[in-house]
Amino acid sequence: MTDKLLKVDIQKKLKEFNLNVEFELKxxxxxxxxxxxxxxxxxxxxxxxxxxxxxxxISLVIGEETxxxxxxxxxxxxxxxxxxxxxxxxxxxxxNMTVEENIGIGLAKGDNKEKVSEMIKRFHLEGLxxxxxxxxxxxxxxxxxxxxxxxxxxxxxxLDEPFSAMDTFLKEQLRIELANSLKDFDGFTxxxxxxxxxxxxxxxxLIILDEGKIIAKGNTYEIFENPKKVQVARLTGCxxxxxxxxxxxxxxxxxxxxxxxxxxxxxxxxxxxxxxRAHDFSVAxxxxxxxxxxxxxxxxxxxxxxxxxxxxxxxxxxxxxxxEHDFEIPKYVKINxxxxxxxx
Numbered sequence: 001m002t003d004k005l006l007k008v009d010i011q012k013k014l015k016e017f018n019l020n021v022e023f024e025l026k027x028x029x030x031x032x033x034x035x036x037x038x039x040x041x042x043x044x045x046x047x048x049x050x051x052x053x054x055x056x057x058i059s060l061v062i063g064e065e066t067x068x069x070x071x072x073x074x075x076x077x078x079x080x081x082x083x084x085x086x087x088x089x090x091x092x093x094x095x096n097m098t099v100e101e102n103i104g105i106g107l108a109k110g111d112n113k114e115k116v117s118e119m120i121k122r123f124h125l126e127g128l129x130x131x132x133x134x135x136x137x138x139x140x141x142x143x144x145x146x147x148x149x150x151x152x153x154x155x156x157x158x159l160d161e162p163f164s165a166m167d168t169f170l171k172e173q174l175r176i177e178l179a180n181s182l183k184d185f186d187g188f189t190x191x192x193x194x195x196x197x198x199x200x201x202x203x204x205x206l207i208i209l210d211e212g213k214i215i216a217k218g219n220t221y222e223i224f225e226n227p228k229k230v231q232v233a234r235l236t237g238c239x240x241x242x243x244x245x246x247x248x249x250x251x252x253x254x255x256x257x258x259x260x261x262x263x264x265x266x267x268x269x270x271x272x273x274x275x276x277r278a279h280d281f282s283v284a285x286x287x288x289x290x291x292x293x294x295x296x297x298x299x300x301x302x303x304x305x306x307x308x309x310x311x312x313x314x315x316x317x318x319x320x321x322x323x324e325h326d327f328e329i330p331k332y333v334k335i336n337x338x339x340x341x342x343x344x
Contacts (some may be wrong), residue, residue: 003063006156006188009086010046010056010069014039019053019212029182029189031203033196033235040192047190048086049079060155070196085149085157091141093133093148100129103147106296106313107150119147123181157182159191163198175201196237200224230273230343231335238341239278239315244271250337257312261290264337275341278317284334293336299329 009022019039023030046052047058047068055071056059067075069081093102104116120126123143133327142162149157162178163171179202182189199206199220206223208216208231216223216232228231231243231317242256249266250329252258254274261274296311301320306327308316320327 001154003061003339004015005061005337007057007059008043009059010043010045010053010058011291012042012046012051012053014042014212015172017212019043021144021212021214023207023211023214023217025188025190025205027144027188028204029191029202031199032190032192032209033194033199033205033206034209035194035235040194040209044086044160044190044192047082047156048084048158049077049082050086052076062155083153083155085152085154086156087145087149087159087162088160091133091145093144095133096116098130098132099125099136099144102144103151105148106152106158115151118333119151122150123147139174142174142177143181150185155187157185157187157189157317160191163193178202190201196235207234208309210235222267227341229343231276232274233341233343236303237277237295238275239317240276241343243273246271250328257314259290259292259312261335261340262337263340263342267328267342270344271342276314276339278333278340279319280339281314281316281318281333281335283330284332286332288332288334290337290340293327293332297329299327301327 004027006025012019017039017277019042021043026094032043034040042051048052049068053069053071057067058069059065059067063213066075067073069075094105096137097105100116100120103119104112107115115205123146124236125140125147128136128140133144136144163174175198191198193199202222206217206220207214208223210231215229216227223232227236227238230241242254245253245255247253247260248265251260252267252274254261274298281290289328292312295309298309300307304320306318306320308318308329316333318327325334
């Protein structure tokens with residue numbers, strides 16, 4: 001038997017759809033990416049024991065197996081028996097308790113003081129022990145919430161959209177802090193998010209959920225590089241997607257852009273669309289493979305890139321230096337055949 005494994009195979013009838021999630025995590029961190037209302041948070045709450053699936057299994061193997069939930073065997077451990085830490089969106093700190101009181105809330109009296117001191121040091125909260133949550137910055141609150149979770153040594157940490165309500169600057173800061181805080185964590189981490197950057201930055205493995213069903217799962221890099229399905233491509237940030245007509249094994253017509261294109265991979269009959277990432281265009285000469293003219297295109301300046309809306313409907317993002325304020329759209333651009341993503 002594997003010496004470390006989190007196994008989830010659950011079904012639950014929800015108002016809009018049936019949730020049906022099945023995965024095994026052997027190490028590291030898992031991301032669950034998907035639009036709002038697709039069943040991401042319900043999956044986390046089921047693992048934590050806050051919600052109950054209708055049927056299925058949730059079990060943790062660390063040396064030996066512990067069933068958190070098993071509908072056939074009528075097992076359903078309470079949340080406090082599962083050794084799972086849940087980081088809520090708003091951190092759920094007790095407003096009338098100090099930092100040290102919040103961290104020590106779940107600990108037995110005997111090891112309370114020593115453990116709290118250890119967590120204060122580990123999460124760089126020295127000097128804040130007597131402060132209340134309202135006196136802390138967002139980053140400090142996050143560290144207190146994590147310290148409280150880590151104090152009782154969880155096997156699994158669940159992160160439910162931890163940055164969703166924050167502005168961009170704070171979000172970047174807290175992402176780095178969270179990554180550093182979890183660096184030495186030896187258990188399982190599951191992050192629920194609708195933000196592809198967060199999923200890419202934090203997670204070794206990725207599940208993409210849509211209306212309660214898994215539409216992709218595997219290594220995070222591989223899913224971003226080869227999303228395989230239209231909805232997965234959209235959720236991983238592909239800006240350009242078109243329906244196609246197959247011409248032969250390596251040529252197709254992109255119907256939405258009225259372009260005939262060559263691809264590097266043999267096109268099978270399941271392929272209905274293609275995707276092109278917005279950064280994958282380059283300057284071309286007229287007769288190069290997959291070159292087309294840019295007549296009647298428009299540009300918009302952003303601090304670090306130009307966004308060019310090509311007349312055929314394609315979207316091109318071109319990097320720029322912050323002090324460069326002029327950009328001439330080239331007469332022709334091209335897409336390398338290997339950068340065209342074939343999609344079902």
